Amino acid sequence: MKASGLAGAVFLVYYQIVHSVFDAFCPMLVLTGIPCAGCGLTRAALYLLRGKGVRAAHINPSIFLILFFLLYCGYYRYMKGEKVKRFGLALGILVAGMLAVYGCGMYRYFPDRAPYVYQGNNAAARWVPGYEQWMRGVLAAVRGARGG
Numbered sequence: 241m242k243a244s245g246l247a248g249a250v251f252l253v254y255y256q257i258v259h260s261v262f263d264a265f266c267p268m269l270v271l272t273g274i275p276c277a278g279c280g281l282t283r284a285a286l287y288l289l290r291g292k293g294v295r296a297a298h299i300n301p302s303i304f305l306i307l308f309f310l311l312y313c314g315y316y317r318y319m320k321g322e323k324v325k326r327f328g329l330a331l332g333i334l335v336a337g338m339l340a341v342y343g344c345g346m347y348r349y350f351p352d353r354a355p356y357v358y359q360g361n362n363a364a365a366r367w368v369p370g371y372e373q374w375m376r377g378v379l380a381a382v383r384g385a386r387g388g
C-alpha cells in the first residue's frame with residue numbers, strides 16, 4: 241500500500257469513528273468539546289463557492305484570509321511561474337489573522353453561536369473525571385459575564 245493510500249485509509253477510519261461516536265469531525269471538538277480556529281471553514285467555503293459571501297463570513301470569516309493567501313500564492317506560482325515571495329511571512333500573517341478571528345469569535349459568541357459552540361458529547365467529558373462538571377462551571381461563568 242502506498243503512503244497516500246495508507247493516509248487515506250487512516251483518514252477514513254478516523255472519520256467513521258469520530259462521526260459515529262461524537263457526531264463531529266474536528267479533533268479539538270472531539271477531544272475537548274471546544275471549537276478550534278478552523279471550525280466552520282468547510283461550511284464557509286461551501287457558502288463562498290455558491291456566491292454567498294455574507295453567509296460564509298458569518299460562519300467563519302477566516303475563509304477570506306485563506307482565499308487571499310491562496311490567491312497570493314497562486315499569483316506567484318502560476319501567473320509568474322516562480323517561487324512564492326515571502327511565503328513564510330504570508331503564512332505567518334494568515335495564521336495570526338486566523339487566531340485573531342478565532343479569538344474575537346470565541347470572545348463574542350462562545351458557547352452559543354455556531355461554529356463557536358460547546359459540543360457536550362466529547363472525549364474529555366466522557367473519560368476525564370470532573371471535566372464535564374468543570375466545563376459546566378466555565379460555560380456558566382462565560383454566559384454570566386456576558387449578562388445572558
Ligand SMILES: [Zn+2]
Binds near residue numbers: 266269275277278280
Ligand atoms: Zn475545529
